[in-house]
Amino acid sequence: MSKGTILAVDDEPDILIALEDLFEDEYRVLTTSKPAEALDILAAEPDIAVIVSDQRMPGMTGDAMLAQARGLHDAQAILLTGYADMSAVIAALNRGGITGYATKPWDADLLRGAVRQAYERHRLGRELATERALLMGLLDHSADAIAFKDADGRFVRLNARKAEALGRNVAECLGRTEDALRAEAGSDPGTESAAADMAAIDSAQPTDTLVATGEPGLERWSQVVRVPIRAASGAVAHLATIERDVTEQKSLEARLRQSDKMQALGTLAGGIAHDFNNLLTAILGSLELATPKIADQPRVLRLVTNATQAAQRGATLTKRLLGFSRSRDLRPRAVDLNGLIAGMGELLSGSLGGLVSLTTLLDPSEPAACVDPDQLELAILNLCINSRDAMPEGGGIVISTRIAALVDDPDLPDGDYVAIAVADTGTGIPPAILQRVCEPFFTTKALGQGTGLGLAMVFGLAQQSSGRLRITSEVGGGTQVELLLPRAEAAVADEIADEATIPVATQAARILVVDDDAEVRHVTASFLNTFGYAESEAADGASAVILMEQSRFDLVVADLAMPGMTGVELAEIVRARWADVPVLILTGHAEAIPIPADLPVLRKPFESGDLAAEVSRLLRPAA
Missing domain, CATH: 3.40.50.2300 (Response regulator)
Structure with missing residues (x-):
C-alpha cells in the first residue's frame, strides 16, 4: 500500500528537517515554512492525513491556520508548542481545531505515536464517510424500498421510497415502528409484515417472501428480503429490509405459464377432436348407410334421424373445438349474424347452466357482417361465459343485434356497421379494472377459473375485422360488451347437399x-x-x-x-x-x-x- 501523507508546517527550517527525518520512513512528508502556503498545499493535496504545525509563526499562528484548514480539509491536526503557549493549545482543543499537541522539545516516540493515532483516526473517518456515502447513495437512488430497523422494529434508517409507501417523509419515520405509522394512517397495520420481521430476527437467517397488496386483479406484488444484522456480541441488533416491486415480473411469469397451458390445451383439443371425428365418421356413416334399409319403417327411421341429428351437433361442437386449437389467420366473409346466434342456442344453453336465462333481441332485417364466423362464435361464447361468471347467484343475459350508421366517429370510418351486444345483470366491473380487462392474461377470477384471454381475443377479433369493442359497466348494475363489425351486403349461404340424391359411380374403378x-x-x-x-x-x-x-x-x-x-x-x-x-x-x-x-x-x-x-x-x- 502507498504511504500516508502528512504536512509539516514550521517557520524554522531546522525543525522542518527534523520532522521530515522523523516521519519519512512511515509517511510521505510535505513541508512548508509559511502558514499561507500550507493552506494552498492543503487545497491541492486531498490525500493529506495529518498536519503537524508549530504555534508561533510570523504572519499567522498555528491555531489560526489550523482553524482555517478545518474549513477546507478533513486532515487531523497536531500543534507543536512551548509551555508558554498552553492557553492557545487549550483554546484550539476546545474549538475542535486540533486533535492533539506536543511540546517542544518533543519526545520522538510520543510524537510518532500521536501522529500514528491521528493517521488512524483520519483513515477510519475516511472509510466511515465512504461507507456512509455509499449507503446514502443506495438509499436515495435505489428503486427499491429499503429500511433498517432495530430489534424492536423501530426505523433507524430508511429511504424516501419506503417513507412514501407509509405516507410520511423520512424524518417522521425514524424511531417509530411500521405498525404504528400504518395505524395512524388508518391502513392495514401490517401484522403479517411485523411477524415476518420478528421471525427473521429470531432465526437470524435471511428470508425472502412475496407479498400482494391491492384489490383482486389489481394486486401489486413485492419481493421482501429481510437480512438480520448482528452486533459485536453476536446477537441480532438490526434488521435490513429490501422491498422490490415485482408486479411486472409476476405478470410475465403468469403469461408464460398461461401461454404454455394454452398451447397444451390446444394440442389436447386437437387430439380430442381427431378422435371424436373418427367416432362421428363411423356413427354418421353407419346411420347414413342404414337409412335406406329402413325407409319403410317410420318409427325406426325417426330414431335413426334423431341419432343422425345428434351426431351432426357433435360434429359442429368438434369443429368449434378445432377452431379453438388452431392458430390461423382470420377468414372473414359475409355472415348472417342472426342465424349464427340462433345456431349457437344449444351450445350456449349447455355452457351457461340452469341459473342463467338467455334472451335474444335480433334485428328483424337480418344484418350481415364481414367477419370470420368461427372466431365470432368463439367470441360470443367467451362473452356469455364471462357474463355467467359475473352472476354467481343467477341472472339474465341478453344477446342483441342492430345496425349502426357511424358519422364522424373518432375510431372508425363513416359507414354502416352491425353491432352485437352481450349484456348481463351481474356484479359489474370497477373502473380501475375496466381499464385492463382487454389485456392478455389479465383476469380477476380465482386460480384455475379463467385464462385471461377471453376479452383479449374478442378485442383482437374486433381490431383485425376493422371494427371496435366497447365495454360499459356499473358496479352492481351489470355489464354490456358491444362488438361493432363492418356491415356486409348479404350473407353467403352454406351449400347444402341434396339428401334425396344417392351418389353413384361415374365410372368403373x-x-x-x-x-x-x-x-x-x-x-x-x-x-x-x-x-x-x-x-x-x-x-x-x-x-x-x-x-x-x-x-x-x-x-x-x-x-x-x-x-x-x-x-x-x-x-x-x-x-x-x-x-x-x-x-x-x-x-x-x-x-x-x-x-x-x-x-x-x-x-x-x-x-x-x-x-x-x-x-x-x-x-x-x-x-
Missing part, C-alpha cells in the same frame, strides 16, 4: 381404402361400394403398398394419422411408384401433420355426397 380405424375404414369402404366402385381395405400403409404391388388400383383413399406410416408418407410412395394413381387424404385434424398443398384432403366427419364428389373429381382425369 378399383379403390384402396387405408385406415387404422376399422370402423371408419369399413364405413368409407361401404360408401364406395354403395356408389358402385370396387373397393379393398388395408389397415396401414405397409399393407397398402403390398396390395398395390399385387393388384392394380385407380385411387387410394388414406387416413392422415396412422401408426408406422402417415397418409402423406404413403402418398409419396404411391406418387413415386404409381404416378398415375391419385391419393385422397382423410383427416379429423388437418393441423396434426403438415399436408402438401397439392394433395387433396377431405375432412372428417364427411357425408357420402362429399366423398362421392371428391372421388369422382379425382378419377375424372384418368377417364
